[in-house]
Amino acid sequence: MLYATLRNKVEIPMIGFGVWKVDNETEAPAAVVEAIKTGYRHIDTAAIYKNEEGVAKGIHLSGVDRSELFITSKIWNDDIREGKTKEAFEDSLKRLQTDYLDLCLLHWPVDGFVDAWKDLIDLKKNGKIKAIGVSNFKEHHLETLKEAGLMAPLINQVELHPQLPQPDLLDYCQDEGIQIEAWSPLMQGKFLDIPAFF
Ligand SMILES: NC(=O)c1ccc[n+]([C@@H]2O[C@H](COP(=O)([O-])OP(=O)(O)OC[C@H]3O[C@@H](n4cnc5c(N)ncnc54)[C@H](OP(=O)(O)O)[C@@H]3O)[C@@H](O)[C@H]2O)c1
Structure with a gap:
């Protein structure tokens, strides 16, 4: 497994298993077991995917120790807007049956x-998250954080593939x-339909 080293020296496995659109009950547990068996150690979920419990089941069934896994979740827009980030984070921890996240992201730059x-x-200072970041942030959103005198995110997860470089x-x-961390790196499978790339 190849790793990228973040600014704070946390190592993130470069290839992750994303579970967007994976059903919590009928798909997530088995998919996560299979992914871990295949060699994935990085799992990318989000509160809005509504499958954190299924991911936790899969991790438990895999028999692989929590410490060997890199788990990401994301704070959904409603919680950001309503100032409920800390509560949303604790809810994700409960659903994921873990007492820390390797990576927690703000899902979108909403109000x-x-x-x-x-x-x-704050959550990172309290040791509950190893690395914090954002998702779908443009340069001006990142500049807003800088102008507010806040530390820069360690990660920005964005849509990134050959048609959106x-x-x-x-x-x-x-x-x-x-x-930078890519989401939909295979253009949701459409990448494979572009003859120019092969
Ligand atoms: N932060 C965000 O806002 C955000 C947004 C979107 C996604 N994400 C994250 O990024 C992850 C990856 O995104 P994605 O699911 O869109 O990723 P992707 O890697 O671009 O596409 C995955 C899809 O590609 C298809 N595929 C893969 N290999 C294939 C092959 N050999 N032949 C044909 N089709 C193939 C599969 O489609 P089939 O399912 O049809 O087999 C698979 O579901 C998500 O699961 C989520 O964790 C984050």
Whole structure:
């Protein structure tokens, strides 16, 4: 497994198993067991995927120790808007049956994201999260955090693939020490239909 090293020295497995659209009861437990058996150690879920319990079941069934896994979840927009980041985080922990997250992201830069980011910084200081980051943030959102005098996110998870390479955002994040993480790197499978790439 290849790892990327974040600014705070946390190591993140470069290839993750995303569980967007994976059904909590009928799919998630078996899919996660199979992924872990295949060699994945990084699992990417989110409160809005509504499958954190299924992911926890899969992890438990896999028999692999929690400490060997890198688990990401994300704070959903309603909780960011309503100032409920800390409660939402604790709810995710309960559903995932764990007492810490390796990575917690603000899912989208909706109203309230600056205060939500302050809450994630607090949670990290309390040792409940190894790395904190954001998702779907453009340069100007990241600048807003900077202007507020807050630490830069360790990660920005964004849609990134050959038809959406986002070079300016990549350059900005590289300069600021923010690791870019791709979502839908295979364009939800459509990548394989583009003859130019093969
Ligand atoms: N932060 C965000 O806002 C955000 C947004 C979207 C996604 N994400 C995260 O990123 C993860 C990955 O996104 P994604 O699911 O869109 O990823 P993706 O890797 O771009 O696409 C995965 C899909 O590609 C298809 N595929 C893969 N290998 C294939 C092959 N050999 N032949 C044909 N089709 C193939 C599969 O489709 P079939 O299912 O049809 O087999 C699979 O579901 C998500 O699960 C989620 O964790 C985050």
